[in-house]
Amino acid sequence: MTTFDRRALEAAGYLVVPGFIDLHVHLREPGFEDSETIASGARAALRGGFTTVCAMPNTEPAIDSPGLIAELVARAKAANAARVLPVATITRGRKGKELADLVELAAAGAVAFSDDGSPVDDARLFRSALEYARAADRPVLEHPQDLALSAxxxxxxxxxxxxxxxxxxPAAAEEAAIARDLALAKLSGARLHLQHVSTARSVELVRRAKADGLAVTCEVTPHHLALTDAWVAGDRTVAWEGxxxxRATPFDASTKVNPPLRTEGDVRALWDALADGTIDAIATDHAPHASVKKDVEYDLAAFGISGLETALPLLLGGVDAGWAALDTVIAALTTGPARVLGIDVPDDDWTVVDRAATWIVTAAGLASKGKNTPLLGRELRGRVVMSVVGGDVRYEGDLRAAPLAVR
Amino acid sequence: MKVTWSRRHVLETDDWSREEIEHVLDTANGMLEVLSRPIRRAPPLRGRTVILFFAEASTRTRVSFELAAKALSADVVNITATGSSVEKGESLLDTARTLEALGGDVLVIRHGSSGAPYFVAQRVGAAVINAGDGAHAHPTQGLLDAYTLRAKLGDLAGKRIVVVGDVLHSRVARSDINALVPLGARVTLSGPPTLLPAAWRCGDLPSGVGYEPDVDRALDGADGVIALRLQRERQEAGLLPSIREYARTWGLTEPRVATMRPGAPVMHPGPMNEGVEIDAAVAHGARSLIEEQVTNGVAVRMALLYLLIAGGEPRLIVGAEPPTSIAGGEPPATPLPTGVV
Structure with a gap:
């Protein structure tokens, strides 16, 4: 294992940036270890350049008690890969009926609260959650979806x-939920963070709320920045490709994700919102699934894309196409998510990128147990070659070939 | 005319050319002749196996395929949801593997999930015919409707066909569009706004297709109409105020169909709710081609089975050569350029 020498790496043409922070990953452990484990997910994170990941609590059991948080933290430490920050549920058992013990959960190490995968449908309960989270000084990470509309x-x-x-x-299933959430955030004064915003009107609502001075933040996923609903029909053109x-076969369940892949107009609006600061963070919503959940009829397949290891090259594609500045994208992967959590970017976490390297996404090549990505078989440009956590080189890829000049 | 057949499967006709569709309809003409013989049987698919895998209840379509396969002397195996392991929770992947192991030259699949035939086609060696998947497609119905309309109206170029009813949940509507529009017809959709896909209702429609919510305006001067079956569950799902109101507002009545061009035909894919989407007097009236649809359905399915297995040499069926010349033999090794001449 080499030591991390920033100057030498930069001299060799690599891009060296602070380690990425992912606000939104599913590590599936405990309960769904056939899809992912804390260890495999944290290793996949390092491959993607993410030195810190926030683990969503929709496991079995759901992470809704201090004891479960302690266990999660211990297992993550043993994995010795990316830092894993525990997110606790908003409601007990993620059932949306009664609040979890939010103050105790925060004291036990929960960095945020989320019932991700489901919205808190009961507006009164969600208002209480926001008020309690404010007292615990933690953000609420809300999955905005009107369940009656999405049906x-x-x-x-x-x-x-x-x-x-x-x-x-419909796009309105997300937008109606965001409108409600923003109204409740205003009532409570809490830090509301909207997960995986995906439509043009969603980011417009957030833009206006920010202008009104609300403490609202939001994230976008790399797949919503790169892919469109045409992928469900077999199109495989990335948004910025001329x-x-x-074409691939239509109805491929690897394109099934929630919120769904939207239209080209939405993709454009998301990049604009990233560029103007409406979107604070890029988060993968890494959602690995065992093949039995995906290798089925489209309507029966699980929602989710395994995204940690393909995030950066997708984003660099948008940068190369001129849709956002590199600095904007890197900030949305580092300082942006840190600000959402109210933490500092860890001092000695680094990600080293070979921007010129091309590689083909294969099931065997992914460290994640989730091979569910519509990018399988596709050649991507840009690759993480080293990830450093607290000065410790925890992942080292192919550093032998000196990269070509950085564009 | 020399037309080269290059399709491995019949999943949907959304990417078919006019020539390909016409080739199927022309081939079906010859099949109709076979069906008119005293002994309704020709030998070209002798020794071949057609598996009918119906994971969703259907009598008409399944029987139509069965008659089609038997008329061409193929062996037919039926696998239905009741009586197979599908009911016991066998996955579609497992079913596909089993069907692949069993062999068979053509696999006809009916399934409740949109896209299921694509899933299966990727995993089996047999040619796959989609006999209806969810709300997506029912290409053999689209082709038989095109055949029936062409037989009645001649060239469909410039003809305007109305499709009325529950378009949102209708695989027939989609396949009718994908079979009729390439032949030059225009399709006017009509029905309650809640039963149209939102994008189509808002004007983002496939080319050659329009939406006219008022069925009277839609039918005025039309060249033909296809009524879709209305499922009673739509009312419970909050998509309709009442079945009664639907029948009054969009049902095909004699005064309504009389506003079409003289002799313009009325069709329905069946099974019908008489008195809901279509009045009995219309269903069994002079304009009705509903029985012809059933007969033509067998001929069109024969044409597709034949083309998929034998690669298409029309003279083997309808020409002077004795059909026995290919019985049991390998399919003719015709070169298969991509596309159609």
Whole structure:
């Protein structure tokens, strides 16, 4: 194992940046170890350049007690990979009925609260959660979705869902929930963080709320910045590519994700919101699934994309296309998420990137147990070659070949 | 005319050319001739196996495929949801592996999930025919509707066909569009706004397709109409105020169909709710082609089975050569350029 020598790496042409912080990953342990474990997920994080990840609590059991947090922290430490910050549930058992013990959970180490995967449907309960979270000085990470509107939907409701005969999730299912959440945030004065915003009007609502002085933040995923609902129909063209890629078979469940892949107009609006600071953070919503959950009919498949290891090259594609500055993207992976959590970026965490390296995404090549990504078989440009946690080189990739000149 | 058949599967006709669709319809003409013989049987698929895998209840379509396969002397194996392990929770992946191991030249699949035939087609060696998947497609119905309309109206270029009813949940509507529009027809959709896909209702429609919520305006001067089945659950799901109101507002009545062009036909994929989407007098009236649809369905399915297995040499069926010349033999090794001449 080499030591980390920033100057030498930069001299060799690598991009060296602070270690990335991911506000949103699913490590699946305890309960769903066939999909991911804390160890495999934390290793996948390092491969993707994420030296800190926030573990969502939708495990079995859900992380809703101080004892479970302690166990999670211990297992993550033993894995000796990325730092794992525990997120606790908002409601007991993630059932949306009564509040979890938020103050005690914060004292036990929970960095935030989230019932991710489900919104807190009861507005009065969500208001209480926000007020309690404020007292505990933690942000609430909310999954904005109006469940009645999204109903049985499996993809974005639009022209593609109409043509494919798949039930749609309208953009309004997210926007209506965000409008409610913003109104409640204003009542409570709490730090509300909206997870995986995906539509043009969602970011417009956040933009206005920020202008009104609300303590609201939001995140976007790399897949919502790069892919569109046309991928469900077999299109494989990344949003900024001029030339269409060869088509794949339609109805591939690797494109099924919640919130769903939206339209090109939404993708554009998300990049604009990233550039103007409306979006604070890029978070992967890494959602690994065992193949039995994905290798099924589209409507029966689980939602989610395994995203930790492909995040950076996707984002660099957008940078290369001129859709955002490199600094903006790096900030949204480092200082942005740190600000959401109210923490400092760890001093000696580093990510080293070979921007010129090209590689092909393969199931075997992914450290995550979740091989569920529509990018399988695709060539990506840009690769993390080293991840450093607290000065300790915990992942080292292919450093032999000196990279080409950085563009 | 020389047309080269290059399709491995029939999953949906959304990417088919006019020539390909016409080739199927022309081939079906010959099949109709076979069906008119005293002994309704020709030998070209002797020794071949057609598996009918119906994971969703269906009698008409399954029987139509079965008659089609038997008329071409193929062996037919039926696997239905009741009586197979599908009911016991066998996964589609497992089913596909089993079907692959069993062999079979053509796999006809009906499934409740949109896209299921694509899933299976990727995992089996057989040619796959989609016999209806969720709300996505029912391409053999689209082709038989196109056949029936062409037989009645001649060239469909410029003809305007109304499709009325629950378009949102209708695989028939989608496949009718994908079979009729390439032939030059225009399709006017009509029905309650809640039963149209939102994008289509808001004007983002496939080319050649329009939406007219007022069925009277839609039918005025039309060249034909296809009524879709209305499921009673739609009312319970909050998509309709009442079935009664639907029947009054969008049901095909005699005065309504009389506003179409003289002789313009009325069709329905069946099974019908008479008195809801279509009045009995219309369903069994002079304009009705509903029985022809059933007969033509067998012929079109014969054409597809034949083309998929034998690669397409129309003379083997309808020409002067004795059909026995290929019985039991390998399919003709015709070169398969991509596309159609």
């Amino acid at each position: 049985r939907g499996v993809m974005h409701e639009g022209r593609v869902s109409a043509d494919l005969g798949l039930p749609g999730i 030339r269409p890629s060869p």
